[in-house]
Amino acid sequence: MCGHRPSQSVDQTSLMVALPLTLAAFFVAFACWTLFAVLGVQLRHQFALSHLEFALLLAMPMLSGGLVAFPLGVATQRFGGRRVILACLLALMAALLLLSSVHSYTGFLVAGLGLGAAGGLFSAGLQYLVTYLPPSRAGLVLGVFGVGVSGAGFSYLIVPVVERAYSWQLAPLAYVLVLVVIALLLLVLTDPEPTDRSQRPLVSLGVSLRFLARSRVWRLCLYFSFLFGGLVGLGLWLPDYLSTQFQLSLEDGARWSLLFALPVVLAQIVGGIGADRFGAVTLLRLVLLLCLVPLFLLSYPDTDLAIAGIERTILLSIRPTLDWVVVGLVLLSFAMGLGLGALLRLLFDEYPRHLGVVGGLMLAAACTTAFLLPLMFGLAVAWVGVASAVFMMLFVFGLCTWVVLEWASRSDRCMGPLPPTG
Template identity: 25%
Template sequence: MSTIAPTGIGARPGVNLALATWVSSMNFWAWNLIGPLSTTYAGDMSLSSSETSMLVATPILVGSLGRIVVGALTDRYGGRIMFIAITLASILPVLAVGFAGNAGSYPLLLLSGFFLGIAGTIFAVGIPFANNWYDPSRRGFATGVFGAGMVGTALSAFFTPRFVGWFGLVATHVIIAVVLALTAVLCVTVMRNAPAFVPNTQPVVPKFLAACKLRVTWEMSFLYAIVFGGFVAFSSYLPTYIRTVYEFSAVDAGTRTAGFAVAAVIARPIGGTLSDRIPPKYVVIASFAGTAATAFIATFKPPPDFWSAVVFITMAIFLGIGTGGVFAWVARRSPAQSVGSITGIVAAAGGLGGYFPPLVMGATYDPVGNDYTVGLLLLVAAALAALAYTAIWLKAREPAASGQAPHRQQEENT
């Protein structure tokens, strides 16, 4: 594949970053189509709490594990091809979810949700794509802006229940499928790989195994599993939580979940930009401390609407800052030729971090007390454990990994 500099509008880093963020947003919307409607499906199909949780969690699982392969393929084929491929591949699952939900079939909806997870793999494409377009000194900003594509979960939470009310269930999914198709066309016509992109033609399996041997891979995976996992879990399960604890309608619960997601999305580039100016370690520590504190306060079920909103939006801000900080750290420490592979593994860990909490919340829900105290306390414990690990064992500054820019290496050795 040629590395000759592209020309025209597609040669601009800002254009490509903005388009990549848009593609991520639309795929995240598709990935989260089931969550905002989960309580509706539960009522229509008489699902138990565990069955509802499984329905919400299945796309998260597939979208998480699939990032490992997608990250390695991005190293080989580049972000442009992978953005187009994943967006097109997500169209049929989106339509299948709509028809399965309309038919009232739980097995078909679960199966369709499995393939809907394809849309969630998009995140593993954007981080190496953004890294190639920006100098190391601005990669925290770039990955933070791309990570703002998480706003797709907010769009889904806010608009999906409303679209269903306005247009019907099947028509809503058709609309999203059409948007995905138009997005793929936009990528074909405008998006370009950065001139710095060099295809890594090594076989995928050896690249994956090599990335697994790096300490940075597992350290960042652990941290990202907490911050991004917490975001994904709450973005998908919060509609159920709010309807159960506070007895809001599906539309009102979606609106409040959208507020949570938007706060995290705004905070993510802030976390990335802060990590360009101070060591990411301190950004991540602040994130874990704030997450633990707000999750603990949430166990007391603060009253709606003001105090509950303050608690959950503050939690979202800390989680968003943490996601930006962790991936800025990944960009600093990863060998340039392995960013996609490492990103895929770390992103998968983040998704897996979001897979289990909905299951735990459903399994530990106390119908007598109408609360999720056990699940929230487990989040507190996980955040405090990650905080201790980051503060004690991880260095604020260390020698840069092989393949990073020389001026970044000099900076981190000072």
């Protein structure tokens, strides 16, 4: 057994209320978190941004999300997930109101920092749901919660429509109204976690910092950085990548990007169920290997080959089409979604009583990755001049992640008993 299970004294029927509301909060927050993935394409032309300036705008919510993830994880462990969820929703509302009123590049960067509050909803939601979790179905429940990452697809779909019908400033205000409704429903229909220490231990800052010294925690951070950070970083970059690479309009680029966000919805649930049945580590090892296949295919740039034949030179031109790229992205998204479902089950198996703290550390690592990836993508396009270099970078990242998991699973097959957490 890995750790101790939280007490299941709470009636499991409460899960039918807590899970949908927590999922709705995470879904809308993630949609807010990736607003710049759609709005940024227009802002890039409006402010004549360079590749690096545009990448910084995309990555700003990830930067602030990474900075606050661990502190919010500690706060979640001490004060309860429900309180932190409500605080994050209020911070998001303030950032969205600011976003709808600013008119300068600096103002959008500041608003982007505020959008990073959405990151706190991940660890807070995990910690809140663990109160109601039946251990035998933890993978399924956490996989359903992880579906909230598909909120990015909602922005791809709705923001271009709102912009065409009215103006893009209305989209942040619409999100504010939705967040107000979710916050009110959480206040009215749910209760805070039990204050009994036996059910929700109050973890000091010193104990929380001890997790930084655990190699197992850092391995979880690495896996989450590739699966979640890579998913977010690539999702932020895709609308502009597809629009530029295939001469598409903003709306068409966002619509095709939606196909990258949607497979995660089903895949995370399937991954959670598979982890419940076959084991999280077994499924995760397979999924990381599967991710490398579409990444390798997507990495191949436009190529012209001159093959010297016996009697003549054979010219071969390789030009990946939009359909080819979209199929690869769908396969990649589904594989990463399977991995996320399995990884959340693995987190529950190893740290069932400290999801807030460890989940916060994992999110901080993933946000740092999601912040750096668009910057690195921008630099790769500016310096190398090969658009598919973004997939080459992700392929190397995924390969390193798989090697680490293989090494860890071979050296510690059963993942071992957890040391005391104090």
